[in-house]
Amino acid sequence: MDIDLPKEANKIRQDIIEMLLEAKSGHSAGSLGMADVFTALYLGGVAKHDPKNPAWEERDRVVLSNGHICPVLYATLAHAGYFPREELKTLRKFGSRLQGHPNRFVLPGLEASTGSLGQGLSLACGMAWALRLDQKRNHVWCLTGDGEQDEGQIWEAAMFAGKYKLSNITQIIDRNNIQIDGHTEDVMPLEPLKEKYESFGWHVMETDGHDIEEITHVLNETKKIFEKPSVVIAHTIPGYGVDFMEWKSEWHGKVPCAEEAKNALNQLRSLCGNITSEHE
């Protein structure tokens, strides 16, 4: 099966816009920015998983530590076939399986309930340690935000993973340079981030967060690293694909109004046209 991954990512972005418009609240910038990484992870053959059998013993574990960007996770899971795409529009509504932050009991494909920043990497460490003890080959993928790196618990987990050489973990940091109060380097400088993780005993790789081929390659490379946990710093553009959202921290937790959504969808659709023209 040959799927056009950039086109898929674009459709995921369109779904995110429609979900957020309908929900009237939620997180736009981070969700749009991570669509390419999620496409690579779930649709590009990086993570081992089976939408028809979410509880498959051999599956990789994906932990969304920055739970607020769950629209991109939900949209990707729907595209992968975990549940019908129509359900995406129930996001954040009363009775919906698509909770404002992930709830693992209600929606198939969610490994952990998250939403309080800084906890996911420790959860991932626990999973990785246990899987290794059981001599399992399942890989643990943990997504975190760059603002989220402010939390002390992240660095407690980083030390733990370094100590136990949890090579079955790959942390993917959404390095979009924004958080709620502004730019990360103004709020709480993270740089040199690569060197920080290296000094904590991690294997560090970086990728353009919008080049699906590169993302796929880099993520797959981390599976080959032994003796060290891996972290991939994914350089993304917050709000990617929608010009008035790109790079703006205001769009962290804001959703488009009807007019803005129309504009956003037009931009994404015309981009989609460009991408597909050579194939059609």
Place this chain on the structure above:
Amino acid sequence: MLKENYLDRQKVEMKLARQGFGEGIVELAKKNTNVVALGLDITDSVKTGLLRDAFPERFIECGIAEQNAMSIAAGLSLVGKIPFVATYGVFCPGRNWDQLRISVCYNKANVKLAGAHAGISVGPDGATHQALEDIALTRCLPNLIVLAPCDYEEAKKATLAAGEIDGPVYLRFGREATPAFTTLQAPFAIGQAQIFRGGKDVTIIGCGALVYEALQAADQLAKEGVEVEVINSPSIKPLDEETIVTSAKKTGAVVSVEEHQIYGGLGSAVSELLAKKNPAPMEFVGMPDAFGESGQPEELLKKYGMDQETIVAAVKRVIARKS
């Protein structure tokens, strides 16, 4: 104490309690240069942004680091500052409780902490962001005062009162704009409850925005001939024992109303008091030992039983239990 025609839902002004908090900090800061605020990457939403804008040099951005900030605040206060630390209630006092316990309370550090977005009415963000345990977490800590104001005006007064005293104070606010039904002149003091409506058949004791729903319920019940006394108890610790015991003695039945787990909140505090001083049948309106979910505030308040209708039903149940 209450605005004219406050029961008219169409006309009552809707305001953010946390706005009163932010304005209160700025007012304090104008009078006292020692007032500072710590930012936790939700600065505008929790209104410490008002101090940042008025006095940028007295604002300290800590990033998303609630534990660090709580102990930093304690350190600041030990050198004479009056720090305000605010974020969502699930993270403060949720994330940084040990730092609150030791750095702040054990040290009797003059730190004012605030939890915004308390209650199920936080809505679409879902369970992770609905602070329903914060009163329990704070009420049990020695040296800590716990305040849950009922509207904008009272939130401002509570903030001013917190800033005036020496010692740690926790302030609790909701997310939504709620009826601004108390007047500027309404009295406020730490350790004091106010009787918002007199009655002889049953006492409702509430805190936070649900006090307004309690008043609506009382009005509805009055039409059925039930005279409800409604007590606003923003000061959860210290509790106004005299007002509460006197009322319970008079009515012989009590209903507590709060957007908090039924275990450990205002209802628990009142029942502990009454068990000791004046046992009376009691019903508890609050979160029924469950996590919340996404939805609109009204949908959630109804589902989990914290709306006007539930209060009316609880009143009827407790009256039936009177001996």
